Amino acid sequence: MDSTDAGPLIPILASVIWIPVGLVGIPVALMGMMGVGSSGWALLGLIGGLTFPIACFATVPIVWTVWVKTRKRAGTTKWRVLAALVPFVSVAVLLIGIGGTEAFCGGSLRC
Numbered sequence: 370m371d372s373t374d375a376g377p378l379i380p381i382l383a384s385v386i387w388i389p390v391g392l393v394g395i396p397v398a399l400m401g402m403m404g405v406g407s408s409g410w411a412l413l414g415l416i417g418g419l420t421f422p423i424a425c426f427a428t429v430p431i432v433w434t435v436w437v438k439t440r441k442r443a444g445t446t447k448w449r450v451l452a453a454l455v456p457f458v459s460v461a462v463l464l465i466g467i468g469g470t471e472a473f474c475g476g477s478l479r480c
C-alpha cells in the first residue's frame with residue numbers, strides 16, 4: 370500500500386452515522402411541518418428541518434465519491450471530512466430559523 374493510499378474510514382463512518390440519522394430525521398422533519406405559520410424565520414427553520422434527511426442521504430454517495438477521487442493523494446483528508454459534514458448545513462439553517470423566530474417573533478410561529 371502506498372503511503373498516500375487512504376483507507377475508507379471516513380466514508381464508512383459517514384455511512385454508518387448518516388443513514389440511520391436520516392431515517393430518524395424523516396418523521397421529525399414531517400412533524401415540524403405542523404403549525405408553521407407565515408413567519409419567514411419559521412419557514413427558514415422548516416426548510417432546514419426538511420432538507421436535513423435529504424442531506425443525510427446525499428452525504429453518503431458524496432463522501433464515497435470524494436474518497437475515490439482523493440484516496441491516492443496526500444493532504445486531502447480535510448476534503449473527506451468536509452464532505453462528511455454536509456448535513457450540518459441544514460442544521461445551521463434550522464438553528465438560524467429557530468433563533469430568528471425566538472429573537473424577532475417571541476417564539477411564535479405566526480408573527
